[in-house]
Amino acid sequence: MPPLHVSTTFLRDPDNAYSSGFSYGRADNATVREAESVLAMLEDAAGALLFGSGMAAAAAVFCALEPGDHVIAPRVMYWGLRCWLHQEGPRLQISIDFVDTETPENIWNAIRPGETKLVWIETPGNPLWTIADIAAIAEITHEAGARLAVDSTAASPFHTQPLALGADIVMHSATKILNGHSDVIAGVLACANTDATWKRIIAIRAGWGAILGPFEAYLLMRSLRTFPLRATAQAAGAAVLADRLSGHPHVSAVLYPGLPNHPGHAVATRQMRNGFGFMLSIRVVGGEAAAIATAAAVRLWKRATSLGGVESLIEHRASVEGPDTPCPPDLLRLSTGIEDPDDLFDDLDQALWAAHAGNV
Template structure:
């Protein structure tokens, strides 16, 4: 968009205002081609060689996401896992990384198994405590510090600015998984992060119909070049149709996230006094340990994710999930439909997730309906 300075919400809604130059369509086409013709002089004046490296359908989604995060460039990947793992594969065997104890379980498991066997030295720390993070970083050896904030599924909040200072002082990069916050609430690059990762399957797409991932960089440097190379050489690119659907979903990102934030905040406050709930984990509650940091780096809301710990333990939690009617019992988050999950059952042995915890992804349904449904499920489970 040119001329006036428009808000991020307007930029997202119009996908930067791009218009197809050939047809003048306000919705971009899907480019299905897997290869591109050379010029008569054997050059590629289009700048494109083969679709494993990129595709024109990626351009608008990547440009829009880079603008929303305030970054230099973005890359979309075939999944959140492929985007996140690329950040570690871009390092060298023997490099040291510091990651949170509480984080997306699949990435945590990959780091504890494949990454260590491949040669990375991985330290899991309480990344919500700055002193613990600083103690784990080894100047000259640590190459990447990784945060997830808010952290799935207990929603602890890490101080991005403090972590950036710690990482950069030691000569390391800072990567932030900002899937839950989204650029609607937090822009980690503004707090000193070098790389932002999203499981774009979640809020960016918002409709539970694709698997996708994304990275955004503060600058185009040698590390970013390695990330581009990894995506091309490993073939972890997004399909053309999925890229188009991702862009479509991002156009409604702001109203979806804002609605979910309002409902989640109200629900957290109401469940805090519920007789069948032992604890509510949500950054928007003043009693929550990470609230002060969240209030400083999350603008406009505290996210659509919260967890409740059910009185009666694991059995009561599972029984509650079995009795919901509007909520859907399913893995994932960030979609228009509200999801409930007994997370410890998914993560299995070794999980740091309490067995009495139910993870809630608040969608765009009526917030009162969502509360009433979970309230009746808690009461029926308690009386069973």
């Protein structure tokens, strides 16, 4: 087991240099470096940086832009980041267009020559699990002289390597399946090249003090040892649930890129491997009231936010996101854990029937 380094300050040499390679814990830490090296290998990246949260990691990318820069982002994306962009974009003096990124032509049409500096996509896109064609969008982005950043939290490196498909930066909320035990808040960025933008992000992390703590990095390293085993089980469970729920009389639609009728299935098949991830959503017959009643009636699933943990979670996202959400009111977001898929289905089945009968 690697040691846990908790030192916050380090001795200078007699000539005031730092031959140890460390000076102060706000900028660097040996335990954090250890976890970063593993994450860089998982993404086949030139470098990786750990942050105190996924939001901190994502925010650092946007804060590395210059005033006046133009950004393209998805209409369907993690709601917390979308709200942050609406709030902070004007303060950062960056303009942002939100488009349906599952159609690459929409990005091409939104490009502002000479102004667009960043295209941010999320695939699969939370919570509708839309699929963006990373390779096609990378080509469009680079032709415009911009950088492509991909939020790959729901795919994880086990299912997709965005850098290999042409992305410049990949972001993960490591809180989710990378850690997978619901006991660490963390974010990670990985890069294709350690260029000037990457160095700017390094400086932002140090200046903000946004580095992940050493104990959290230690726990993340623990979790990464079982990551491929968990990801395999969770993807297999999600696939079973998607297939069985597709025929349920109280489910009007299953949103899961592994289903052949999913609009992004062909692209997902091309750019994902080892399955299609652990996330899916269902739309419940009977609308919002039936969806909320279904979530209230589960016994094995846990009513909680977040995703990617070993426990299965269910959430009515429209209630969380509010009136401006693109999420339909009849939608329930499901994060599949490592429980037996038959048990998970049986619990959802009884909850759907109980909600339909009004017995909740």
